[in-house]
């Protein structure tokens with residue numbers, strides 16, 4: 001484990017020493033992952049650095065409006081000869097080197113830009129700021145430090161990162177720093193009303209049908225303080241849905257009156273279970289995720305557990321119940 005700094009200037013300095021960068025983020029990318037990648041790719045190009053984004057998984061449908069999304073290479077493996085094609089890999093929003101799900105990244109010099117509490121500082125340069133409301137806000141700071149003009153497309157991508165990671169500025173990371181970044185991005189051309197409409201008013205039918213399937217599994221435990229939902233492969237098939245369509249479903253049980261912790265179990269294709277955890281106020285679910293090899297933030301965390309939902313469920317719920325009981 002190397003040292004980390006909060007200084008985004010260190011990220012800019014390392015970036016400037018590269019000429020052909022590969023950018024990536026975590027598997028199953030969210031708004032902060034995609035917005036940060038697209039924003040930083042534009043910053044790099046403005047500095048005369050060639051930038052290619054490679055992600056293992058496709059974007060969730062609501063994020064289809066992000067400018068430049070079509071330039072992202074979605075592939076299960078890094079391109080052949082990547083060690084020669086690139087001279088730096090930038091990992092955005094990745095607490096661990098395994099998070100992109102792309103084997104071989106360690107063969108390139110690495111720059112790690114993240115805001116997760118449990119970041120493993122796996123890179124040559126680690127810029128980790130737990131107080132950053134979104135990695136997109138750190139990318140904005142890099143653009144500003146570089147003196148790069150924040151274009152409308154950059155502003156749109158970074159605003160989308162900020163608005164999704166703060167839950168429309170409703171979560172505890174909606175700090176003065178988040179609003180200050182939003183003000184700069186809106187000044188630079190991000191359009192909050194249009195972005196909100198694009199994010200929340202264009203759901204494909206299959207996402208709504210999947211929502212009905214998943215909410216049919218709702219259970220309330222611990223006297224209504226713990227809500228549990230799950231999604232198996234059959235539900236995806238019945239709804240005609242895709243794995244990335246489950247993004248945001250966890251927020252529905254989290255919003256039930258009296259619920260302190262919400263848990264979402266999702267069966268993955270490879271026989272593992274993805275667990276998403278959400279909590280309210282002071283209730284900390286990051287520790288629960290961490291105990292199962294994952295991580296995240298106090299109110300939003302996740303982990304991946306080998307085996308079936310039936311196998312993962314009792315152990316995970318015991319840990320979640322313990323947190324609820326303490327709250």
Ligand SMILES: [Mn+2]
Nearest residue numbers: 032134135165
């Ligand atoms: Mn984030």
